[in-house]
Amino acid sequence: MTEHARQGGFCCASHSGTANVQAILDLAEARAKDRRVRLTPVRRRTLEILLQAHGALGAYDVLERLAAEGFGTQPPVAYRALNFLVENGLAHRIRRLNAFTACAQPSEDHRAAFLICESCDSVTEAQAGAVNAALSAAADAAGFALDRATIEAVGLCRACQGAQA
Amino acid sequence: MTEHARQGGFCCASHSGTANVQAILDLAEARAKDRRVRLTPVRRRTLEILLQAHGALGAYDVLERLAAEGFGTQPPVAYRALNFLVENGLAHRIRRLNAFTACAQPSEDHRAAFLICESCDSVTEAQAGAVNAALSAAADAAGFALDRATIEAVGLCRACQGAQA
């Protein structure tokens, strides 16, 4: 699901180097230590899979890859690893796509918004400070104690606007 | 799914009168005429079911009620009616709950945000003008052509804050 064609060795800039991936994996290790949770092999590998993915991946996509590498073959294997990553701020769940994506800025305590392209299914993580502030205000006005929020925008990414849809 | 207990004849103020329900049904009729679409019996009844519901209803909940009243018994019956209502601004889909809810302000061209209570599963439709403005700005900054958005907040409603969670 939601995987776009690659062109040559790498599909795009954000996947053309391992430097960034490595940095995030290092950060994940550090955070796990910090929080006294374990970044086990399945969990780590799941994060790598998300980081290397083009766009968000469904749980069953992740599972397929894990199974091919000798990890478990059944859905809970993928769901557990993905939920771990989400709980620890290393991945996000994109509800509109029934999919997951690695967090692009795991070092920040950000509440992200996602920009989902209807044409190519790409998912971009946007800065959502202002959006969350506005949402907090709206929640306050309603007497609602806001914990967290899902903010997902649908439209056309820059690339697909040129090619239109 | 997501149905809370009722207490006596009616569960709460928003369901204690038919006046508002009737007004919305009338508005739905008018809008259908306007748009040259048909508010058929299943569709109308589906809207009524949502309006009378306590919180959001899953498609299969709606289906169960429809089937009991002599409409079709299979999932597409419910999904089609629900999709019609959503497309015509008479209902909203709550992705976090895999559920649907009648629009509380169908007369406005609003882009709604939803406040979902973790404790009682109630869903409140909040004014989201400012939130959408902020989201538009974030999308612009990313070169993203925003079409529409899903904004769902999770937390505690006013009533459940008192009773804590």
Add this chain to the structure above:
DNA sequence: GCCTTGACTGTTATGATATAACGTTAGATA
């Protein structure tokens, strides 16, 4: 009026997403 046409309904069948429950394994702790 009556026929054409497209929208609507209902069905069967299947696909896609997600979790419950349980026995086993492996890390941490003492």
Add this chain to the structure above:
DNA sequence: TATCTAACGTTATATCATAACAGTCAAGGC
């Protein structure tokens, strides 16, 4: 090493959603 718990992998099942097709109905052209 003994013990305890988190994590893993499995089976089984629950839940959500759509594809495809046949019969029905209502609006618009003649």
